Amino acid sequence: MKPIGLYLHIPFCRQKCLYCDFCSFPGRTEDYHRYLKALKQELKQRWAPQWQVATIYIGGGTPTVLPPSALADLLHAIRTIAPVQPEAEVTVEANPGTVDGNGLAQLRAAGVNRLSLGAQSGNDRFLKVLGRCHTVADVEKTVALARQVGFANISLDLIFGLPGETPDDWRQTLRWATALQPDHLSCYGLQVEGGTPLYAMVQEGRVRLPTEDEVSAMFLTNTQLLPAAGYDQYEISNFARRPKGDEATGGNYQCRHNLIYWRYQDYLGLGVAAASTLAGHRWANHCNLEEYISALDAGTAPPALTETLTPQQEMAEMLMLGFRLTAGPDPVDFERRWGANLDAVLGERVSPLLAGGFLRKTAGTYQLTPRGMLVSNQVLTQLLLPLL
Numbered sequence: 001m002k003p004i005g006l007y008l009h010i011p012f013c014r015q016k017c018l019y020c021d022f023c024s025f026p027g028r029t030e031d032y033h034r035y036l037k038a039l040k041q042e043l044k045q046r047w048a049p050q051w052q053v054a055t056i057y058i059g060g061g062t063p064t065v066l067p068p069s070a071l072a073d074l075l076h077a078i079r080t081i082a083p084v085q086p087e088a089e090v091t092v093e094a095n096p097g098t099v100d101g102n103g104l105a106q107l108r109a110a111g112v113n114r115l116s117l118g119a120q121s122g123n124d125r126f127l128k129v130l131g132r133c134h135t136v137a138d139v140e141k142t143v144a145l146a147r148q149v150g151f152a153n154i155s156l157d158l159i160f161g162l163p164g165e166t167p168d169d170w171r172q173t174l175r176w177a178t179a180l181q182p183d184h185l186s187c188y189g190l191q192v193e194g195g196t197p198l199y200a201m202v203q204e205g206r207v208r209l210p211t212e213d214e215v216s217a218m219f220l221t222n223t224q225l226l227p228a229a230g231y232d233q234y235e236i237s238n239f240a241r242r243p244k245g246d247e248a249t250g251g252n253y254q255c256r257h258n259l260i261y262w263r264y265q266d267y268l269g270l271g272v273a274a275a276s277t278l279a280g281h282r283w284a285n286h287c288n289l290e291e292y293i294s295a296l297d298a299g300t301a302p303p304a305l306t307e308t309l310t311p312q313q314e315m316a317e318m319l320m321l322g323f324r325l326t327a328g329p330d331p332v333d334f335e336r337r338w339g340a341n342l343d344a345v346l347g348e349r350v351s352p353l354l355a356g357g358f359l360r361k362t363a364g365t366y367q368l369t370p371r372g373m374l375v376s377n378q379v380l381t382q383l384l385l386p387l388l
Ligand code: SF4
Pocket: 012, 013, 014, 015, 016, 017, 019, 020, 021, 022, 024, 060, 061, 062, 095, 118
């Protein structure tokens, strides 16, 4: 059987954050039930008997605006439709303040073994600028409750480069976050997307973003402060706690679901705006709640944008994602899948990047250095443009 990752998008939120351009809708509680029914329907429709679920990731939006019993029911439905590996990683994204101890206990009992909390900042001033619906104290409380009910794998999402934030502020957020002892940290730079209220605030000069140099300093702080605190970087923006010697985790705290994306392996995404890559087929459902629900109610496939890549474009995609990992793209898997040698495909283009300190070569493959990560878009464009 072929192991795949399963992603389910819950597009509901309590309120819309000021920087958000994800497919999410505030309120809409009246749609919860119909949407969950449609999600199950889409799983039945798309599921193929040769697959087996290796990871489940329920993301959003804010999955925990749904009643915990509805999420438990969704997980139960997945298990009745699709075989799920007994050791599967099962993640639910949660916003602090949207779930209490009882809800967390229900999720744990339903088989959720990884909790990803949208903490974003350790400073209430920045949470307010972002329009988040929780406080720093809510994050601390939710982490404590999650530990109490038995979550052994907790991840915190953080954002740096916030309006008015200094490298010192960011360092304080990291210190605060590591003191909470999560098992995983995701640290993304803020993207101010056109059309969001934050974009207008920046354009009108109502808030000031940190300079490029300040943002670079914050990124470099991640790569220094976090390893010193026991978190190893394994992807440009992701850090996993180093298991302690006596810890019987049998592995590590890297996010197995996201590794499927970065290794360009197969995953099925369900729900509005969810993307899938399966055996060379790629598609992304439209972000239209009503169309999605009506299509599935009528027993038809939800509207989606499909994309067909040439083998060369697929190679480039695999490398683009693989270079996000600190280990770099896997040269053995690359050759097995494309019948082409990684060195031959990258050719002479690696030489100036190695000489410039943007790439290094170890274990038969190439890795971005911290310097290369700072300008990863430019480095990867230079490296992969001839394949696109
Ligand atoms: S919680 Fe996440 S998905 Fe929801 S509005 Fe805020 S940023 Fe967007």
